[in-house]
Every structure is written in structure tokens, then in C-alpha cells.
Amino acid sequence: MNVIATPAKPDAILTEGPIAERAHRLVPHLAAGAAEADAQDRFVAENYALLKQAGLVEAGVPTELGGAGAGVRELAEMLRILAHGCSSTALAFSMHTHQVAVPAWRWRHQKLAAMEPLLKRIAAERIILLSSGGSDWLPGSGKAERVEGGYRITARKVFSSGAPLGDLMMTGAVLHEDGADHVLHFAVNMKAPEVKVLDTWRALGMRGTGSHDVAIEGLFIPDAGVALKRPAGQWHPLFHIIATIAFPLVYAVYLGVAEQARDLAVTLAKRRVPTEDVLHLAGRMDTSLRAARLAHDWMLQTAERNAPSADSINDVMTGKALVTEHAIRTVELALELSGGAGFHRAAGLERLFRDIQGARYHPLQAGPQARYAGAMALGAPVDRIF
Template sequence: MTITISPAESQATTGSASTGTPIATPAERAARLVPLLAEGAAAADETDSFVAGNYALLKQAGLVEAGVPAELGGQGAGLAELSEMLRILARGCSSTALAFSMHTHQVAVPAWRWRQQKLQAAEPLLRRVAAERIILLSSGGSDWIGGSGEARRVEGGYRISGRKAFSSGSPAGDLMMTGAVLHEPEGESVLHFAVPMKAPEVRVLDNWRALGMRGTGSNDVLIQDLFIADAQVALKRKAGEWHPLFHIIATIAFPLIYAVYLGVAEHARDVAVDLARKRPPGEDALQLAGRMDTALQAARLAHGWMLSAIERHPPSAASVNEVMIGRALVAENAIRAVELAMELAGGAGFCRASGLERLFRDIQGARFHPLQAGPQSRYAGAMALGLPVDRIF
């Protein structure tokens, strides 16, 4: 199934879906896609298949370039708007929304740097996203602060080899924003660069078999002896410790990623309520519904805290701490809300036909993104006690 959007509508910045005029915002565009995304969600889950058709819909709707500044050809959406877009997409297909959040934050970070730090080096990439609707991948799940893979110095650049796990959206990707560890006498460094996914030295492994989020295509990506020229290296940093760039990444990326889990929890709540209304309400159902909505509201409040962290602090250890506290609270309460949704739905929720058991599995992914429970608690504790956090990740 496809969605038809006229060129004028694709570039629109005002209007309303309800009046038939051009859809203005990424959230309105996302809402229009929800029933289409939902059509293949169960099938992708059951067959471990990447949601390729849904990515085509995202491109047609102009959401790929939503976060690119308008001056560079995009929609100019900010962090809150992009979060709302992803939260709504999750109501149609959890996997589509989560995989697309990785592209979205890889656009949002350079867009923020272009606007706030006047980083002109970000402009060519952003213009490509807007003009060509290329898909960016993140290898953060396997790289993060420690880095992974190996960079070997050769004339004019480096030879890169490595295996990048949890590469969500990999079958649709054009560029992977990643890194590799360079071993030098003075210590290990991490080089950052973009990997062209169509290069012969790059291979997407069809190995994503998981409890939930099965349609994300989060396969391992194998890189074998890929040449990266010196001019292609965007950053060189010390391995195993926070760098200011990662303060920016963490502060901007995680509110986007966790908007997806909030959307999953909201979807589960609605499914459970619909199922519960088919039975006469009892005291136990009232209790479960109330506790579910309370947990869901706690997740919403925590996510709002994440979004506003960048307004209270410039990207820094302080903003990372606040975002990661919010991330822990969103995960805890979103997971709890879906658990209660399962109980409220009763036996019907246990059956695949309702879709609720899939959402129950999908929400578990909220546990596994950085900073996980242990590092997050240690980071917050070190901040509270005035101790270093450079190596807590």
C-alpha cells in the first residue's frame, strides 16, 4: 500500500489533515500513516522481516527530512516535534518507529550543531538527506562510548574492520554513522566517520532474531577492510571516556528514542481498554486501569523532563544526567503500564490476535539502550556526590 502526497503537500508548513489542506507538521503526517503502518506490523513480527514497505511510506510522507533545517531543504522540526512524530508512528508499528528513531536522531544531532554551533561541515550531509531522502544508520548500540571495530593506519587514511551489532534499519540504510578503535602507542582512540552501506566491503547480516521489535532489521553489519580517507574522519577522541560530542548525542538522541517506547505504552493502554470494555467492569478492573494510567502518566512526565533538559542545560554531563534519569523513569513506567495493560485485558491480551502480546514484547527493548540501570545509577550517584563521571557509561 502507498500513500499519495503531492509535491506541494510534501513541502507544506501550514495546514490541517482534518480540513483536507496540506498536512503541516511531522506529527500530522505520522498520524496519517498510522493505519498503513499497522497493516504489516504483525506479519513483520511473526516472520522477523524488516518493515521495508513502511520505510517507503515514511519517504513518501516527507518524514525522512523532517529534522533537516528549512534553510537546507527540510521541514525544520525541532526535538519536541520529532518526538511527537515518533510517538505517533509507534501507535502504528513499534518496529518502524524505533528503527526510524535512529535515522531521526542522526539527523537531529547535526541539525542542532549546524544551528547552535554554526557547524558548516554538517551542511552537505543535511542537504543530502533533504534532497535525496537518504537513510542514516546508527551503530550506537555496539559502539557507544567504548567504541568497537578496528582502524589500521595506511597511506592516506585507515583500513576499517568490525562487526556492528544492533544496527536498526540496516536493510534500508545508505550511510552508517559509526567509528572504530585505533591502537596507538600513546593509547586507544576512536575515529568517527560515515560508512557507505553499498560499498563492497560492507555486508548486512540477516541475523536479527529477538524477543521484540522484530521488524527493526537490527542486524549486525560486517565491515571488512574498508578504506576511509583522512578527510573522511569527522572526529578522533579518546576511547572509553565521554567526549563533548557524546554529551550532545545523548541529550538529543534519547528523548527521540524513548518517545517510541512512550508511544508503544500508549498503544498498549488503548488496546487493553478496548478489550476491558467488552466485559462488565469490576473492582479489580478499575484498580488495574487506574494503576495503568498512573504509570503511563508518570512515563509521559518523565519524557517531558527528558525533552526539556536541553533547555535547562547546554549539552554537558548535567544534561546527560537529567536525560538518563528521565530515560530510566520512562522505561520503568512504560514497561509497568504495559504489564498492567496485559492484566487488564485478561486472557484476550495473551492471544496474538489482539496485538497486545506483541506490544508487551516490544516494550522490553526499553531496558537495553544506554545508560542501562547500573551505569545510569552510578552516573547519577557520582553527579550527586561531585565525583567524576567521565568513565561511567
């Protein structure tokens, strides 16, 4: 697959200062190769080298365990800023970031000492975590077979963003036992011989995320390696935590994409004498962007309540639906405002227009989100709405 692993060498990458400042310093360096990575369907490996140099890989690890101790709002700001440089880098990195933020939250708020080894390793080694949550989600995917001392795993994990440089994939597989399906959760060593990254990522947008399929063929997971066993196809307290924390981070990226499209469109529009129609388009665009920002802030406020539950899922997913609608609309209006100049690939807007479409596809998608919100309003069960 197309991966360039040679680290870029910007003039100054400093680990001092807030993580938002570090992200700002990286933006021009990330932007330099964004169009090329998109055109070649090439994973942004060189940008991951920059993220490591800047100390952003361990940003969400508590300071007591060697990280920067950033909370969800700070991490979201980091990802939003990174998206101004390269959408694909920011989105792929959001998958690592939320996989760090969840155990950090559990260590901090649930006092789970079991989270410490992973968090310390992220800080010390700057390993990259992969997520298969979007492809697995609540039903799970793949097959787990009981063998002596553990389980044999066979699976194909799709949309595995960052797969070419991942160290550990946080994933699961379905075990059929006692007449019911259960999902086992575990970490997969991406260097294991039974694990292979397949060169499959050819997509409309976010082409540099390296979201290839990962094939797992006969991987042994010992009993001690299983972190959780839960019923398949329904909400679980752990997923209340994961979704409440993860989606404000992921959707910070899409907000950043919308902001960057707006800024590019304004730059292009200012080259012309503004007509009444141009003013109208610019006003509608900024109004949509403000709506997306307000909705995203609602997502962050929900996460900051530190009370994951069915209610927090409803609030986060309602915010997610609004960010999706208004971020996409912002980019549509930006493309229209830019006029013919924006239609050229060199302007960068058509790439952002394609990248923003990814906001449609993360769970909960439009149908399940509306049903979940409706069930909450009417007092109906939501445990199997996903």
C-alpha cells in the same frame, strides 16, 4: 534476508501540514503489516517507503537546507505517533531521526558549516542514516589500522536498526596509537563492496527493525573522512550532544508503545462489566503511563535547554530510567487488565509486551545510570561511567 521493498500505496499521503499530522495519517498503514513483519522477522521496508513519501525522512533538516525544520519536541511527537502504528518502524526510524537531529543542532547552535552537505543531501535525496551508537557507545568497536592516506577498517556492528535500507552508517572504529586507544568517527557507505548486512536479527521484540549485524571488512577511510578522533571509553563533548538529543527521540517510541498498549487494553476491558479489581488495574495502568509521560517531558525539557553537558546527561538518563520503568509497567498492567483476550496474539498486546522490553537495553542501562546519578550527587567523577 526477508525484505519487501515494494512501496505501499495509501489513499492519501500529503507532505503539507505539521509532521505530527503526517505521522497520524500513516498510523493505519503502518499498523496493517506490523503483525506480519513481527511474525516473519521481516524488516518493515514498505513502511520506510511511506516515511519517504510523507517527507518525514528530512523532517529534522533545517528549512534553510531543504527540510521541515522540526525540533526535538516535534520529532519526538512524530515518533511517538508512529509507534501507535508499528513499534518496529518507529524505533528503527528513531535511529535515522536522531542522526539527522544531531548535525542539525550543531549547524544551528554551533554554526558548523561542515554539517551542511550531509543535511542538504538528506533533504534532496532522502537518504537513510544508520546508527551504530548503541553497539559502539563510548568504548567504540572494531579496528582501525593506519595505512597510507587514511585507515583500513575491520568491524562488526551489531543492533544496526534499519540496516537493509540504510545508505550511510554513522559509526567508528578503535585505533591503538601511542599506547592508547582512540575512537575514529566516520560515515560508511552501505553500498561499498567491503560492507555486508548479515541476516542475524532474531529477537524477542522489535522484530521488524532489521537490526542486523553489519560486517565491515577492510574498508578504506581517507584521512579527510574522519570527522573526529577522541579517547576511547570516556565521555566527550560530542557525546554530550548526541545523548542529550538522541534519547528523548528514542524513548518517545517506547512511550508510544505504552500508550498503544493502554488503548488496546481499555478497548478489551470495556467489553466486560468492570469489577473493583478491573477498576484498580486500569487506574494503576493510567498512573504509570502518566509517570512515563512526565518523565519523557523532562527529557525533552533537558534537550531544549540547548546546553549539552555532564548535567544534561544526568537529567536525560534519569528521565530515561523513569520512562523505562513506567512504560514497561504500563504494558504489564495493560496485559493484565485485558484479561484472557489479551493473551491471544491477535489482540496485539503480547507483541507490544515484547516490544516494550527493548527499553531496557539502550545505554545508559540501569546500573550505569544509577552510578552516574550517584556520582553526580556526591561530586565524584563521571567521565568514565557509561
